[in-house]
Amino acid sequence: MTRKLFTIGPVEMYEYTKGRPMGPLPYFRTDEFSDIYFECAERLRRLTGAPGDAHVYLLTCSGTGAMEAVVGGCFAGADRLLVVDGGGFGHRFAELAAHHGVAHEPVRLSFGEGLDYGAVDEALRGAPNAEAFTGMLVNIHETTTGQLYDKDMFAWFCREYGLYLVYDAIGSFLADPLDFEKDGADAFIISSQKALALPPGLAAVILSDRLYKKVVEQDIRPFSLYFDFRDAESNAARGQTPFTPAIGAILALHERLARLEEEGGAEASAARAKALAEDFRARIRGLAEKGLIALPSYRLSNACTPLVFPKGGAKEAYKKLAQRGLWLNPNGGELADTVLRVGHLGNLTPADNQTLAEALSELL
């Protein structure tokens, strides 16, 4: 049975990644490895539109580790953050802020609810001591709901109020159009197992120079020596990491980034995800018209399509599809029986979409 990952991480790898042998790996405290680090950093800057003075750190951890590194490493008691808590990952941002003693106000969304200007405006102006806000934490694409937020809106608010803007780009990088500078970002958080289609276990954090300077000038105490950005910075300056990194994943990243640039860069990659997402959504239009499946009405990321089962049955569908080798992303909590998510990342094709759409038709 062929197994196809429509999950949103890990995803189907490209042949050149999948076929890479695990070894041999080189010793890494060398100029040769430093060059690889520098090239990865430079390519990540180009692919995200980050300026030349942006700081790029490769962290050996999951995406959540990188989220925590940024929230706990760049902000402290004197800060106050607006957090878009529109699903599991927005909620994680809020939990991280709470855990690290950073004051924060959530903009909460229930499933199905789109985020608009008014809600953010109200949260920013309506909060007591509104002038104390210093930053905003946003998942560009809230992966648990599929919602793609309006980056222009956040950029506008953050400019207007002078806030640092932290973007979790994990579910959006290479799937949706992004531009670090145009989007007014101070941080992009990236993880290896989404559209990069690499094994999980490696993350990247890109910090604007002004956010890095905040860390240094405000002398933010690192909550962890493992996630200490100042240590990461002094090592990154020589193309190294403070501790032994996931060398194999970095070498695979190095190849993947080069291929991405050869193939037209981030725009071409997002266009590809868009085409694949639109192809899938067209294929299930019939099921939607029959009311067997619904899609949320907000703007969706190209990274995934959330399938809403109006009468429940998502769990059963997940199992039956998995038995056919078609792996979708189940949701947790309240949505466990009403939502399944279909990823459009990595090495998937319209033919794969067709297989899945047909399987869904048969099931429903």
Place this chain on the structure above:
Amino acid sequence: MTRKLFTIGPVEMYEYTKGRPMGPLPYFRTDEFSDIYFECAERLRRLTGAPGDAHVYLLTCSGTGAMEAVVGGCFAGADRLLVVDGGGFGHRFAELAAHHGVAHEPVRLSFGEGLDYGAVDEALRGAPNAEAFTGMLVNIHETTTGQLYDKDMFAWFCREYGLYLVYDAIGSFLADPLDFEKDGADAFIISSQKALALPPGLAAVILSDRLYKKVVEQDIRPFSLYFDFRDAESNAARGQTPFTPAIGAILALHERLARLEEEGGAEASAARAKALAEDFRARIRGLAEKGLIALPSYRLSNACTPLVFPKGGAKEAYKKLAQRGLWLNPNGGELADTVLRVGHLGNLTPADNQTLAEALSELL
């Protein structure tokens, strides 16, 4: 040119690891993956001699991340630790304790100095408020100096004083004889890229049930949500990790642990490292007798042989050997020009030792 890693991480991988393709990787929130997690945990318990109620966590991070998880996650302001600070990794333990606000007294050793009963006894009894000690942090093998400490001594002290005993087993697991229960351990910290000969980026922590209970009963506040043992525990109970783990590394670990047990387990692995270390030490005896190289006089781990260059020249030797594809571990700081370390971990043979010994003879 053949490249041979005599470094102590990464090390030469076995063919079955090296040849593993990076993908495809499965979706991991499944019973199938949980079984793999459970089997890894069970095999790690057996290979370390940990009891059935010991807690095993797989962490996606470097060995230092796992050290921090234990120091910052199991101890707090009410604790007081004795830390054997006999080199870079002992010093890291001390820095981690300091960073997390845990009182600690170091037993400091300079390079070349062996640790004996008297020094530990004095540190324990001589410290003001000596009765307040609650734990001890020890690198079984201080990888930066090659010293293998006397585990029986620590077990005795910790029993005598009722201390929790945390062992960094990173440089010793599968290279030296270890036994979690007999060694009186409350924690073993393990990393993937040493004698496991896997890619770096995965670590394991084994906690005794009494140390895990301490965390819960004393309600130790996690310094990080990424490294929260209670979250790890509730996930491990179902064979899962709180966040997306390094799936590929876990699958490789799963295979490696099975092979290790087939090949006679931890004892056979340590015997193999011992034979390889003794073979290498015999081959350089001539250089030592001529005074061109010296070995420290303390007990050495089987994991590596520190080569002391009495008149300096370690840096130059490192470069020249690297040009021949022979990678040794340089030391940092004061020892940079006087010490190089030769690893005996992973897929190395006496023939590799011969190549290196001959290259050293030519150089010196």
